[in-house]
Amino acid sequence: MSDISVIGLGVMGSALANTLLQNGYSVTVWNRSIEKAEPLAANGATVAASAAEAITASPATIICIASHEQTIELLRECASAIGGKTIIELSTGGATEAEALAAMLAESNASWLLGIINAYPTAVGNPETVLSIVGDVEVWNKWEKAIKVLGGSSTHVGTEAGMLAALFAALFTTRQGFMFGMIYGGLVCKKAGIPLDTFVSQVPVSLGVLPSYYQYFADTVPQRQFDNPPATMTTYAAALDDALSTFKAAGAPCELPQLFSDLAHRGVDAGLGDKALTALVDSLGSE
Ligand SMILES: NC(=O)c1ccc[n+]([C@@H]2O[C@H](COP(=O)([O-])OP(=O)(O)OC[C@H]3O[C@@H](n4cnc5c(N)ncnc54)[C@H](OP(=O)(O)O)[C@@H]3O)[C@@H](O)[C@H]2O)c1
Structure with missing residues (x-):
């Protein structure tokens, strides 16, 4: 044996x-x-x-x-x-x-x-x-x-045997959000004439913010505590609109920033403007 x-x-x-x-x-x-x-x-x-x-x-x-x-x-x-x-x-x-x-x-x-x-x-x-x-x-x-x-x-x-596939999809999508974020970041930098090695050298600035994004999500979603967030859905929607208009002005492909802006606006339109961005986990799909 x-x-x-x-x-x-x-x-x-x-x-x-x-x-x-x-x-x-x-x-x-x-x-x-x-x-x-x-x-x-x-x-x-x-x-x-x-x-x-x-x-x-x-x-x-x-x-x-x-x-x-x-x-x-x-x-x-x-x-x-x-x-x-x-x-x-x-x-x-x-x-x-x-x-x-x-x-x-x-x-x-x-x-x-x-x-x-x-x-x-x-x-x-x-x-x-x-x-x-x-x-x-x-x-x-x-x-x-x-x-x-x-x-x-x-x-x-x-x-449960069946839960693993959904958990995998959730974790993979979380990682791919960052990967595709870098891809679109590279696209706007290219169009704006920013050398890609400059962008690459600055990506750790975003990496450094990820733990606080995680904490924002962890503090709000499991307990459904979306009130009084450090940044509201309206604040995110405005910042995402700014990023989107920068992509457009640079002539960069803008599917991803457009999606982010659309999602935040769906939350604001659903009356969640003063809630945490993560309230979208509750509202999307149940509108
Ligand atoms: N590679 C990664 O980074 C990674 C990461 C996480 C999870 N995984 C998972 O690990 C698993 C294996 O991936 P891998 O990267 O090792 O792939 P791989 O190098 O392509 O090896 C595939 C293996 O599966 C065997 N196989 C395929 N169909 C079979 C069948 N009908 N009956 C018996 N054996 C069969 C192959 O046998 P033969 O040699 O005879 O073709 C080979 O041993 C996949 O489910 C993959 O999603 C891989």
């Missing part, structure tokens, strides 16, 4: 398996294209001849392949091996497929955890890396130590 098995040895699965090996775990691995297991074998992993053999070899198996649909297909072919085992699904996927996978595993008398890896493979094993995990608390308690070897700041965020 091994401590843990890893199925899927792409860039991410290989990083997971190698990190477990480096931390003293005995690891059995399997990959559809078996040659990808060779570097792992050289590092001390046992190579299984099939996915079912890998699952049989350990009390828990991490699966990191394309997405939940492929995991469901793969596990159908291993039905006799999964009873009594723990499957830790780290492939990404949608809510419906996540629920189907969890239901299939429960029917097969297997326990499960589903996770999102919020990192590139190069950051697997770092103390600040986060795997966001859902599943039964008892199963999490049992495998928390091994999962924290993969991401030292990993957390259990809930028990």
